[in-house]
Amino acid sequence: MRGRDVHENVDVESSHDVAGIRYERALPLWSKRLNLVGKADLVEFQGETPYPVEYKSGRHRAGHHEALQLCAQAICLEEMLGLSVVKGALFWHGSRERREVIFTDVMRGHVEKVVDGVHGMLEQSSIPPPVNDKRCTHCSLRESCLPAVVAEKDKSRKAARELFIA
Ligand code: SF4
Known part of the structure; x- marks a missing residue:
């Protein structure tokens, strides 16, 4: 706004x-x-x-x-x-x-x-992929991009792969 x-x-x-x-x-x-x-x-x-x-x-x-x-x-x-x-x-x-x-x-x-x-x-x-670092703090796209959520999703996927595929 x-x-x-x-x-x-x-x-x-x-x-x-x-x-x-x-x-x-x-x-x-x-x-x-x-x-x-x-x-x-x-x-x-x-x-x-x-x-x-x-x-x-x-x-x-x-x-x-x-x-x-x-x-x-x-x-x-x-x-x-x-x-x-x-x-x-x-x-x-x-x-x-x-x-x-x-x-x-x-x-x-x-x-x-x-x-x-x-x-x-x-x-x-x-x-x-979203950078999810200090650049996001003042980014005007932050609310649409949701960098932390997307980064967490990647982390969860990685954890799931390591748990169930390894
Ligand atoms: S909020 Fe999204 S678009 Fe903005 S700097 Fe972070 S990753 Fe890039």
């Missing part, structure tokens, strides 16, 4: 200018090279230069997955506009923090690796 509220303001396509900066909200994005489609919460255009801003509910948390998501947006913008996008920002609504992210070659390589992995999973119609 909180995430939805945060995104309500950035989910409706709109465009406006303030003090020489153009703000594009809910901007559709794509990359043919990486076979990606999506939507940017906000892209600020300072002149011709796009600067993606990704909104997150809650407070700033550890981990770099949010930066990778932002970097993927930058890669899409570069392909769509034929411009270089070197940085963007993450904004955490809960703590009102804004952090700039520089899109390094290492980060871009990591995005491509993740994209390849996801495409591989889609081709094989398989999903990885």
Whole structure:
């Protein structure tokens, strides 16, 4: 619910200018090279230069997955506009923090690796098992994914196999 509220303001396509900066909200994005489609919460255009801003509910948390998501947006913008996008920002609504992210070659390589992995999973119609670790604590999919329950099921199956098959 909180995430939805945060995104309500950035989910409706709109465009406006303030003090020489153009703000594009809910901007559709794509990359043919990486076979990606999506939507940017906000892209600020300072002149011709796009600067993606990704909104997150809650407070700033550890981990770099949010930066990778932002970097993927930058890669899409570069392909769509034929411009270089070197940085963007993450904004955490809960703590009102804004952090700039520089899109390094290492980060871009990591995005491509993740994209390849996801495409591989889609081709094989398989999903990885739940990680059931600290990454789950603040995951927005936690209530649908039920990582602990699924992990326990795997444990029970393993125990049953060891008990009755061995
Ligand atoms: S709750 Fe599920 S989707 Fe989220 S991090 Fe854990 S295993 Fe992954």
